[in-house]
Amino acid sequence: xxxxxxxxxxxxxxxxxxxxxxxxxxxxxxxxxxxxxxxxxxxxxxxxxxxxxxxxxxxxxxxxxxxxxxxxxxxxxxxxxxxxxxxxxxxxxxxxxxxxxxxxxxxxxxxxxxxx
Amino acid sequence: xxxxxxxxxxxxxxxxxxxxxxxxxxxxxxxxxxxxxxxxxxxxxxxxxxxxxxxxxxxxxxxxxxxxxxxxxxxxxxxxxxxxxxxxxxxxxxxxxxxxxxxxxxxxxxxxxxx
Numbered sequence: 001x002x003x004x005x006x007x008x009x010x011x012x013x014x015x016x017x018x019x020x021x022x023x024x025x026x027x028x029x030x031x032x033x034x035x036x037x038x039x040x041x042x043x044x045x046x047x048x049x050x051x052x053x054x055x056x057x058x059x060x061x062x063x064x065x066x067x068x069x070x071x072x073x074x075x076x077x078x079x080x081x082x083x084x085x086x087x088x089x090x091x092x093x094x095x096x097x098x099x100x101x102x103x104x105x106x107x108x109x110x111x112x113x114x115x116x
Numbered sequence: 117x118x119x120x121x122x123x124x125x126x127x128x129x130x131x132x133x134x135x136x137x138x139x140x141x142x143x144x145x146x147x148x149x150x151x152x153x154x155x156x157x158x159x160x161x162x163x164x165x166x167x168x169x170x171x172x173x174x175x176x177x178x179x180x181x182x183x184x185x186x187x188x189x190x191x192x193x194x195x196x197x198x199x200x201x202x203x204x205x206x207x208x209x210x211x212x213x214x215x216x217x218x219x220x221x222x223x224x225x226x227x228x229x230x231x
Contacts, residue, residue, distance in 0.1 A: 033219075041223075041224075042206060042221045042222060042223045042224050043160075043206070043219075043221045044221075045218055045219065048218070058218075092159070092160070094160075104148075104150070104162065104165055105219060106162070107152075107159050107160040108159060109158065109159040110159055112157075
């Protein structure tokens with residue numbers, strides 16, 4: 001299994017500012033995923049990040065609001081831009097295990113964001 | 117298209133009694149199904165998974181789930197609840213044909229365990 005860390009673990013931000021969340025994996029992975037979990041809700045996929053190509057965004061999410069970087073096979077960042085209180089959520093990254101456990105995903109601990 | 121429905125938003129049981137968390141899925145292709153658990157202020161942990169092998173799947177901490185294609189169900193059970201089982205549980209569906217590994221999450225079931 002992969003060990004995933006995220007920074008920061010939590011933050012409180014002001015409306016209109018931006019926050020960049022980092023995701024680090026202890027092994028090389030092809031795909032990394034970013035999810036949002038709004039308060040009391042389930043997880044929703046924001047985008048899939050592949051190294052060396054543009055991220056693929058799900059319906060309802062756009063690059064201008066959630067720019068993603070994937071500079072190498074162990075690291076990715078998600079930026080939440082021009083934040084509003086509606087962006088208050090837990091943001092999680094995950095990776096696919098690959099091999100015989102195809103499409104099983106391991107999740108990071110999450111970043112709890114509060115926007116005032 | 118794929119979707120998953122968790123039939124109960126909240127389940128409450130007494131310690132030592134059985135646990136049943138219900139999940140129904142919809143998938144155009146052979147599904148892969150998972151149960152994840154999320155303890156308060158902690159990340160998601162995989163409990164168990166079904167990927168077209170045995171229909172009765174055993175997971176960690178005494179949990180198991182049975183894949184029933186005729187009923188499109190993947191209910192999670194445990195014979196005897198423990199206080200530490202109190203958490204949010206998510207049923208998840210995907211498919212080996214689903215390029216990009218997109219997981220579809222159910223709305224979650226909050227499990228409470230009373231002493």
